[in-house]
Amino acid sequence: MPEPTAAAVRPAPTGVIHDIGYQRYEGPRLGRRQVFGALYGHGLRTAFGFGRSAKAKIFPWLVVGIVSLVAVALAAIRSQIGEPVATYAQFADAMSWLVIFFVAVVAPELVSRDLRSGVLPLYFSRPLPRSDYALAKLLALVTALWLLLGGPQLLMFLGAAFTTKQGMRGVWNELLDLLPGLLYAGLWAVVFASIGLLVASLTGKRAFAAGGIVAVFLMTTPIVGVLSILPSRAANELAGLASPSTLVQGVGIWSLGDLLVEGDPGEMMIGGFGPVYALAAVLLVAGATALLLVRYRKVAS
Amino acid sequence: MGFFRGGVAQGAGLRKDLPSSGAADLRGLLDQGSGKRRGRAGVCGGLVLPTLGSVTLIATQSLTKTYGGRVTALADLTVAVEPGIIGLVGANGAGKSTLIKILLGLIAPTSGQVSVLGIDPTSDPAAVRARVGYMPEHDCLPPDLSASELVTHLGRMSGLPRTAARERASEALRHVGLYEERYRPVGGYSTGMKQRVKLAQALVHDPDLLLLDEPTNGLDPAGRDAMLALVHRIGTEFGISVLVCSHLLGEVERICDTLIAIDGGKLLRADNISAMTTATDVLAVEVSEGTEELAARLAELKLPVARDGRLLLVPLADDSTYDLILGAVAELDLPLHRLDQRRHRVAELFATRELSHA
Secondary structure (H helix, E strand, C coil): CCCCHHHHHHHCCCCCCCCCCCCCCCCCCCCCCHHHHHHHHHHHHHCCCCCCHHHHHHHHHHHHHHHHHHHHHHHHHHHHHHCCCCCCHHHHHHHHHHHHHHHEEEHHHHHHHHHHHCCCHHCCCCCCCCCHHHHHHHHHHHHHHHHHHHHHHHHHHCCCCCCCCCCCHEEEEEEEEHHHHHHHHHHHHHHHHHHHHHHCCCCCCHHHHHHHHHHHCCCCCCHHHHHHHHHHHHHHHHHHHHHHHHHHHHHHHHHHHHHHCCCCCCCCCCCCCCCHHHHHHHHHHHHHHHHHHHHHHHHHC | CCCHHHHHHHCCCCCCCCCCCCEHHHHHHHCHCCCCCCCECCCCCCCCHHCCCCCCCCEEEEEEECCCCCCCCEEEEEECCCCEEEEEECCCCCCCHHHHHHHHHCCCCCCCEEEECCCCCCHHHHHHCCEEEEECCCCCCCCEEEEHHHHHHHHHHHHCCHHHHHHHHHHHHHHCCCCHHHCCEHHHHHHHHHHHHHHHHHHCCCCCCEEEECCCCCCCHHHHHHHHHHHHHHCCCCEEEEEEECCHHHHHHHCCCEEEEECEEEEEEEEEEEHHHHCCEEEEEEEEEHHHHHHHHHHHCCCCCCCCCCEEECCCCHHHHHHHHHHHHHHHHEEEEEEEEEECCCHHHHHHHHHHHC
């Protein structure tokens, strides 16, 4: 019995579809780097809900909306009173709660969903190495977080640049302020993405992953609080190491100095331990990334 | 003689005119002389892997996989098959999925050698995976993506450029029989449609070999037939070799050129399907009396008759065998009790094997 062709089974309302049969693919096949890029791009789009349902867009864009609104408000106030309300780095610090919220929403979206649906064997049966999968997702989350903080910083910069009264010199000074701010936003992005994605990769349940991420970032702050009131100066100055947020702030205070704390020593002192904070941040990111790779070496094999 | 062969029609549309529910008697096959073994596939004792010709699709040499040193999934498996449709049959836990994962380079064998399309998946898994499409056994589709999005994305993951991935995805989905539905989220699909999507994603990058792990799992009889017909079409019309895994021998034997039967990680037999099935189609004749007379009469008709208790077993050459037997029965005026084709299920085979393990 001959197989009925697709055209015979499904006559098109307008004209006839000719089943030309199976066609072999003769075109180019891209290499590892392009596949990595495709997965990275896909991850970045997923982070902001592009190509996803309307429901998946709500939370990311809610956060983006709030952060942008704050930035616009800061720029507007500044143009009125003539002096900055917050530096770019201070803005990033102030937004840390929203960054945590964004990570808690997006990291499970990037990795937990794939774990839950069991789609990983479909990835890992393709040429793409397992580590590429994990690193592309991580890079996508880092980029998304950096855009989340850097985009509004750019808005603030534009506001300041267009209202400056010192001409090009003012714009240039403003740019010199912006660049460390963007770097500081990058530090936030790297630290929070590496930890958030590692936590999310441990479970296929998105709610658990989100809860776990919030727990890791917020439950560690009381430890900082306890350490910072101990009757030991060294303990107080190293207290910030106990939580990712204060760790990032510590590195910021050490490297950016008055761009972050502006003369006022602020509530958190790091004393001479700045390099320790920087080293801790590097080790934290490296460790989290290594654990993520280990996790993906084992999962779904 | 349609009356007697009622069971045959069920498999209509498939290449082989075999009873769909029945299966070859593997036990019988195993007992037969090894002289018939060299078909398109065989147990190749003296195989030297590095010099495999380009015609060899999959070759393994003493392949062994143990988990944690205790559980043996594959034991000393040596097999070589040529392109075509290959059935990999075994009970649950026989090592089918383990073999597929080794072929994909997802897990490393404990010992032994393996070659897929002439490439060693343990040393160059990416090269193997680029030319192989894999359909897993379990559910693996994100429910909120549409089939079109998912297959396009996975096409890109296989290295297709963006537009090519989109084109090939809709082609692949069309070939498996998904049309307008492909724009709806997979979560709302029936099991049959999900299986088709899984097959389409394995096809999207135009592989040279498809590894299908239990493609008929969870399907109703009509869905099974449709899926098997599709697999058969891919193997014949598309020019893609297919390794199809199943625990139902009766199912895969209808579409396969070659059959590999494994149990407890050991090779039971690997051979050309025609070598197996021609040898196994046997008619069982039972008459209430006069068994001896009938046997003598059939022998006169040059039919090789064998006795099995009250039964007479006659190899089924073609439809005329039925006529000859019925003619002989009528001639001798014997009360015919039954005349049917011998049916064995792979389950029987493995049931006896499992007893011997215990």
